[in-house]
Amino acid sequence: MDPKDFAGTTDPLVAEGWIRSLEAIFRYMELGDADRVRCSTFLLKEDAALWLEGVEKTVDLATLTWDEFKKLFFEKYFTADVRARLKREFMSLRQGDSSVAEFVRMFKRGCHFVPLIGEDEAEKLQHFIDGLRPTIRRDVVMAEPADYATALRRALRSEQSLRDISAEAHGKRPFTQQGRSQHHHGKKP
Known part of the structure; x- marks a missing residue:
């Protein structure tokens, strides 16, 4: 386990990711609140260490819980x-021109920020299907998936089928046109 220092950032996703990475370590190590806070404050450097100095003026770190630390x-x-x-972005998330894999990456991130959807299987399934490109959505809906995992598999298969159809259409069109034109002139294809 190699927890990273945190020097402060203007990217909120980096800050949120740092906390999530620490929580994974803390769960593995089965650390209690006091140890979590102590470990986290040790990893704060530069601007983040200055922020902590300001926090210490109003809060007793010795009695601070992990949830209170995260809130601050x-x-x-x-x-x-x-x-x-981020919640608004997730609520209006649409696949658009993205691949299913890229849409899933954005969808999973959004589920993290909107747990009312991410933790409710029926809501998660519906929100995922609603966000898919219409041609893929149609295939997924017709399969009547019972859960998100099934819908995801169907969406990936649908996307691959659409790519195959497109490649086949592009690959055969010149040959078919050439074959027809030769046939019409009395020549064998």
Whole structure:
């Protein structure tokens, strides 16, 4: 386990990712609140260390819980307005010209920020299907998936089928036109 230092950032996703990476380590090591806070504050460097000095003037770090630390940290590095913007983006997320794989990456990230959808299987399934490109959505809906994993597999298959159809159409069109034109002139193809 190699926890990374945190020097501060203007990218809220980096800050949120740092906390998530620490939480994975803390769960593995089965650390309690006090140890989590102590470990996290040790990893704060540069601007983040200065932020912590300001926090220490109003909060007793010795009694600070992990949830309280995260709340203070997110107030600084992953603000409520950023979280609200990410939620809005997720609620209007559409596949557009993205591949299914890229859409899934954005969808999973959004599920993390909107747990009411991400943690409810029926909501997650519906939101995923609604965001798919119409040609892929049609194939997924027709398969009547029971869950998100099934819908995802069907979406990936549909996308591959559409690529195959497109490649076949592009690959055979000149040959077919040439064959027809030769046939019409009394020549064998």
